[in-house]
Amino acid sequence: MHIIIIGNGISGSTAARHIRKLSDHKITMISSETEYPFSRTALMYIYMGHMKYDHTKLYEDWFWQKNNIETVNSHVDHINTDQSKIQLSDGTLMEYDKLVIATGSKSNKFGWPGQNLNGVQGLYNIQDLKMMEAASRKGIRRAVIVGGGLIGIEMAEMFHSRQIPVTMLVREDSFWNIVLPQNESQMINRHILANGIDLRLEEELLEIKGKDGSVSSIVCKNSTEEIHCEFVGLTVGVSPNIDFVKSSDILTNKGVLVNSNLQTSVPNVYAIGDCAELSSPKEGRRNIEAVWYTGRMMGEAVANIICNSSESYDQGIWFNSAKFFDIEYQVYGQISVVLPEGIGTLYWEHPSENKAIRINYEMASKSVIGFNLMGIRYRHTVCEKWLTENTHIETVLENLSLANFDPEFFNEYEQSLMDKYNAINRKNLTLKSKRKLRLVENFLQSDLND
Amino acid sequence: MQPYKSIAISSHHLKEDLPFHQKIALSLVAIGALIQIVFWVGNITANAGLWLYSSLALIVGGSLWYFREQYKDTLPGIKNNGVLFASLTAKGTLAWMLGVVLTGFYVVLYWFPEYLGLGGDGAANSGLVALFDPLSMLLKGKPASQWFVYGTLYTLIIFLMGVKFIYKYRHNRYQVYRTMSIIFFQTAIAFILPEILVGLNLPYNDFKNIWPLNYYFFFDWHINDLIASGLFGYFVLFWGIILFLVVTPVMTYFYGKRWYCSWVCGCGGLAETAGDPFRQLSDKSLKAWKLERWIIHSVLIFVTLMTVSVLVTRFTGFSRIFGIDSYTLSSWYGFLIGAAFSGVVGVGFYPIMGSRVWCRFGCPMAAYLGILQRFTIKLPWFKETKRMSKFRITTNGGQCISCGNCSTYCEMGIDVKAYAQRQEDIVRASCVGCGICSAVCPRGVLRLENI
Incomplete structure (x- = not known):
C-alpha cells in the first residue's frame, strides 16, 4: 500500500513515523516548505540566535531514509480522488492508496488597505522567517505587531532580542484575554511593558501606508x-x-471536514492537524484546534486508524503551553475566561514574581476541571489523572506536591495555595505528599490496580 | 544571518557597541592581563608583589563590574540571544583565534614551562612564574612553579566566570547552588588546601581528585611520597581508595554522576563556567555518540591496564607487563591522555568543539561514573533488574514542542530532544546533570530527578 502524506509539519511527520512503526507500507511525505521536518514552533529561536535551522530539525537527515520514508520537496497542486492521484507543481502525478492531508495553516489577513506591501507579513513557516530576516537586515526602526495572541508576543520577543522597538496593537482590553483569565492576562500585560514593548490595548489597525x-x-x-x-x-x-x-471532491468548510476517524468525505483520504475540521468534536472543544499537540496526537491517531483500522481519534484532556517572554504557561483541562455558573476557582499569585497557580472545580461535586500555571511547572500526567478521575479539590490540594515539576531547590508554592483555600473555606487541610518521583509513579500506577 | 557582532562572551546585549561602563570595565581587565604579559614577555622580576596583586585586582574588579553591568538591566530568564550569531560563540574568527591561543598556552605549559619563566634546576624563576612567586610564598613559603601559575589562573577563571554564570541563571536555584559548589571545591579543596599542605611539608593532595581521573595516584613515586609522610600519607591513600570504591558508587547511586561532574570536579568546573558560552558547540549526531563510547571506554581500559601494570611492577619487580614496560606505558598515558587530551584538546578546543570535549570523550572517571549511572544489574535477591542509579531526567507528558533548545545547549552532545519528543526519560551514561536542558526548555518539559 502506498500512503502519501501532504505536509511534513508535526502532524504529517508524526503520522509517517507511526505508520512506519506499525507497518511496511510505502510512505511518501511531500512538503514545499523544507526537505525534512523541523519544529515550526522554534522559528523564533532561529531569529533570536539561540539556534540555527539545523538544530530545529526533528531528527537527523538520515533518519527518514533509514526508516524508508520518502521525502519529496515539492508542492501539491491538485488532488484527483476519482483516480486516487495527486498532481505536483511540476506536473508529476503520483498514485496513492491512502492520502493524508496535513498542510497546516496560513496566516490570516483581513483585507486591510496596504496588507500586501513589502514588510507586512505573518509568521507561520520558514519562508515567513526568511522574509522577516531580510526585512530586519534592511533595517527596522520600529515594528508594529497587530494582534494579541501567541504569535504576536513571539514576534515581539524576537524583535526585542535585536533591540528593535515594538508597538503591539491588541484589540482586547488585556493581552490574550480570550483565553487567559483576567489575573493571568494582566500579569502578561505587566511583563510585556516591563520588557519595554509599547503595548496598546483596545487598539486596532485601520490601514497600512506604504x-x-x-x-x-x-x-x-x-x-x-x-x-x-x-x-x-x-x-x-x-x-x-x-x-x-x-x-477536489473532498468536502471542506473552514478546514477539511473529517469524522472521528479523521476520514474526509472521500474514502481513503484523511486530514489531520491544523487543516482538519472535526464535524463533531468532543463537548467544549473546537472543530479546529490549530495547536502543535493536537497535530501530533492526530498524526499518531491517523497512523493507528490506517494501519489497525480499529481505534478512532480521542481528543483526550485539553492541554497546552506557551512562553510569554520569560513567563512559562501551562494549562490542563478547562479554564474559562469567565467563570461559568457552578464553577469555582482557586487562585494564588506570587506577591512579587511572575508566578501563579489556578485550579478550577465544580462547586457541587467539588471535582477539579482545570489547572492554569504561570511561571510554575506542573506534571502533565498527574494533572491529567486528577482531571480524568474527577478528583475532589481537597484531595488534589493535599497531594498537590505530586504535580510540582519545577527544578530542584525551587520554592514550592503548594502550601500558599492551600493556605488560600483554607482561609476561604475555613478548613484546616495540610499537604500530605512530598515532591518525590517514586510517589508520583506510585500515584500514577494506582489506577491500573483499582 | 549574521548581522550582529559583539565581543561580549555569549553576548546578551546585541547592541553593536558596548555600553560605556562595560568598555571601561573591560579595559581594566585588559590592563590587568597586560601587566602579566609584560612581565612574561619582558622577563621582569622587579616589584613582583605589587604588580601581581594590582594585576589580579584589576582583573577581578573589572570582570565583576563588567558582568554586573551586563546583567543589571536584564530581566531574569533564558536569554541566549545572538549566541549563534556571535563570532566567539559560533565558531567564527574570534573562536578560532581563541582556540589557537588556548591550545598554544597548554603546549607551552606542559612541555615548555621555561618559556613561562620556570627556573629549572634550582635557578630562580623569571617572567610570568616569577610574578606569581609572592603569592606562592604567601601560601606555602616556596617559589611558584608553572603549575602554581596555572592553578591560580584556573581558580580565578572559575570564580569570575562562575559569578557571571550565577548572574545569567539567577532565576534558577539549581544552577546557582551548583555553581557555588563548583567555586567552593575549586578554591578551597583544589587550590588553597593543597598549597597549604605543601607549606606544611606534607604531600600535595587534592582531596576530591579521584583515580582514574587522578591517574598518578598509584604511581610508585606518589605512593612512596605518601608512605614517607607517615600517618597523613596513609590517610590520603585510604581516602583515595574509599573515594573510588565507596563514595563514588554510593553518591552516584543516589544522585547520578552529576554529584561529581557538575558539582565538584575541577575539569567540570571550568567547563561549566568558562566553558558555558561554548556549550552549544558539542556535536549531537549519532556518529559522535558512537565515537564517544569507543574513545572514552578505551581510555578507561588504558588507564586501568596502565595502573595495574605500575602496581604489579611495584609489588613484584617485574617491569614488563602486557608485553610493555610499565614505565613506558605510564609515561605515554601521561603524555597522551593526561596532558594532550585533557589539557591541550580538552580546554584548547572549547571554542570549536564545545566545553566538555575531555569529559565526554576522554575522562576515565566520567566513564566509570557513566557505567554506574547508566547500567542495570540483576542480583539474585532482586525481584527485578535495577538501574545502578536513581538519577534520570524525566519528560513532562506530551508538552514537548521539539524546538531543540535542550539538545542545542547540552554540552555533552546528548540529543535530549530525541527522547523528550517521544516522552521518554533520559538515561544516558554521559549526562553530567548540569540541568541546562531543563533551564532552557521553553515549555517546562524536563526535570532532573532522583527516583
Whole structure:
C-alpha cells in the first residue's frame, strides 16, 4: 500500500513515523516548505540566535531514509480522488492508496488597505522567517505587531532580542484575554511593558501606508494615530491552508471536514492537524484546534486508524503551553475566561514574581476541571489523572506536591495555595505528599490496580 | 544571518557597541592581563608583589563590574540571544583565534614551562612564574612553579566566570547552588588546601581528585611520597581508595554522576563556567555518540591496564607487563591522555568543539561514573533488574514542542530532544546533570530527578 502524506509539519511527520512503526507500507511525505521536518514552533529561536535551522530539525537527515520514508520537496497542486492521484507543481502525478492531508495553516489577513506591501507579513513557516530576516537586515526602526495572541508576543520577543522597538496593537482590553483569565492576562500585560514593548490595548489597525511598495507607517483605528514603522506583523490568527483541496471532491468548510476517524468525505483520504475540521468534536472543544499537540496526537491517531483500522481519534484532556517572554504557561483541562455558573476557582499569585497557580472545580461535586500555571511547572500526567478521575479539590490540594515539576531547590508554592483555600473555606487541610518521583509513579500506577 | 557582532562572551546585549561602563570595565581587565604579559614577555622580576596583586585586582574588579553591568538591566530568564550569531560563540574568527591561543598556552605549559619563566634546576624563576612567586610564598613559603601559575589562573577563571554564570541563571536555584559548589571545591579543596599542605611539608593532595581521573595516584613515586609522610600519607591513600570504591558508587547511586561532574570536579568546573558560552558547540549526531563510547571506554581500559601494570611492577619487580614496560606505558598515558587530551584538546578546543570535549570523550572517571549511572544489574535477591542509579531526567507528558533548545545547549552532545519528543526519560551514561536542558526548555518539559 502506498500512503502519501501532504505536509511534513508535526502532524504529517508524526503520522509517517507511526505508520512506519506499525507497518511496511510505502510512505511518501511531500512538503514545499523544507526537505525534512523541523519544529515550526522554534522559528523564533532561529531569529533570536539561540539556534540555527539545523538544530530545529526533528531528527537527523538520515533518519527518514533509514526508516524508508520518502521525502519529496515539492508542492501539491491538485488532488484527483476519482483516480486516487495527486498532481505536483511540476506536473508529476503520483498514485496513492491512502492520502493524508496535513498542510497546516496560513496566516490570516483581513483585507486591510496596504496588507500586501513589502514588510507586512505573518509568521507561520520558514519562508515567513526568511522574509522577516531580510526585512530586519534592511533595517527596522520600529515594528508594529497587530494582534494579541501567541504569535504576536513571539514576534515581539524576537524583535526585542535585536533591540528593535515594538508597538503591539491588541484589540482586547488585556493581552490574550480570550483565553487567559483576567489575573493571568494582566500579569502578561505587566511583563510585556516591563520588557519595554509599547503595548496598546483596545487598539486596532485601520490601514497600512506604504512608500515605493514598502510599508512606511500604520494608522490606528481608535486613536487615529499614525505610527511610522518599517515592518508590520499581522498575527491575528491562522486558518486552514487548504486552497489546493477546494478543486477536489473532498468536502471542506473552514478546514477539511473529517469524522472521528479523521476520514474526509472521500474514502481513503484523511486530514489531520491544523487543516482538519472535526464535524463533531468532543463537548467544549473546537472543530479546529490549530495547536502543535493536537497535530501530533492526530498524526499518531491517523497512523493507528490506517494501519489497525480499529481505534478512532480521542481528543483526550485539553492541554497546552506557551512562553510569554520569560513567563512559562501551562494549562490542563478547562479554564474559562469567565467563570461559568457552578464553577469555582482557586487562585494564588506570587506577591512579587511572575508566578501563579489556578485550579478550577465544580462547586457541587467539588471535582477539579482545570489547572492554569504561570511561571510554575506542573506534571502533565498527574494533572491529567486528577482531571480524568474527577478528583475532589481537597484531595488534589493535599497531594498537590505530586504535580510540582519545577527544578530542584525551587520554592514550592503548594502550601500558599492551600493556605488560600483554607482561609476561604475555613478548613484546616495540610499537604500530605512530598515532591518525590517514586510517589508520583506510585500515584500514577494506582489506577491500573483499582 | 549574521548581522550582529559583539565581543561580549555569549553576548546578551546585541547592541553593536558596548555600553560605556562595560568598555571601561573591560579595559581594566585588559590592563590587568597586560601587566602579566609584560612581565612574561619582558622577563621582569622587579616589584613582583605589587604588580601581581594590582594585576589580579584589576582583573577581578573589572570582570565583576563588567558582568554586573551586563546583567543589571536584564530581566531574569533564558536569554541566549545572538549566541549563534556571535563570532566567539559560533565558531567564527574570534573562536578560532581563541582556540589557537588556548591550545598554544597548554603546549607551552606542559612541555615548555621555561618559556613561562620556570627556573629549572634550582635557578630562580623569571617572567610570568616569577610574578606569581609572592603569592606562592604567601601560601606555602616556596617559589611558584608553572603549575602554581596555572592553578591560580584556573581558580580565578572559575570564580569570575562562575559569578557571571550565577548572574545569567539567577532565576534558577539549581544552577546557582551548583555553581557555588563548583567555586567552593575549586578554591578551597583544589587550590588553597593543597598549597597549604605543601607549606606544611606534607604531600600535595587534592582531596576530591579521584583515580582514574587522578591517574598518578598509584604511581610508585606518589605512593612512596605518601608512605614517607607517615600517618597523613596513609590517610590520603585510604581516602583515595574509599573515594573510588565507596563514595563514588554510593553518591552516584543516589544522585547520578552529576554529584561529581557538575558539582565538584575541577575539569567540570571550568567547563561549566568558562566553558558555558561554548556549550552549544558539542556535536549531537549519532556518529559522535558512537565515537564517544569507543574513545572514552578505551581510555578507561588504558588507564586501568596502565595502573595495574605500575602496581604489579611495584609489588613484584617485574617491569614488563602486557608485553610493555610499565614505565613506558605510564609515561605515554601521561603524555597522551593526561596532558594532550585533557589539557591541550580538552580546554584548547572549547571554542570549536564545545566545553566538555575531555569529559565526554576522554575522562576515565566520567566513564566509570557513566557505567554506574547508566547500567542495570540483576542480583539474585532482586525481584527485578535495577538501574545502578536513581538519577534520570524525566519528560513532562506530551508538552514537548521539539524546538531543540535542550539538545542545542547540552554540552555533552546528548540529543535530549530525541527522547523528550517521544516522552521518554533520559538515561544516558554521559549526562553530567548540569540541568541546562531543563533551564532552557521553553515549555517546562524536563526535570532532573532522583527516583
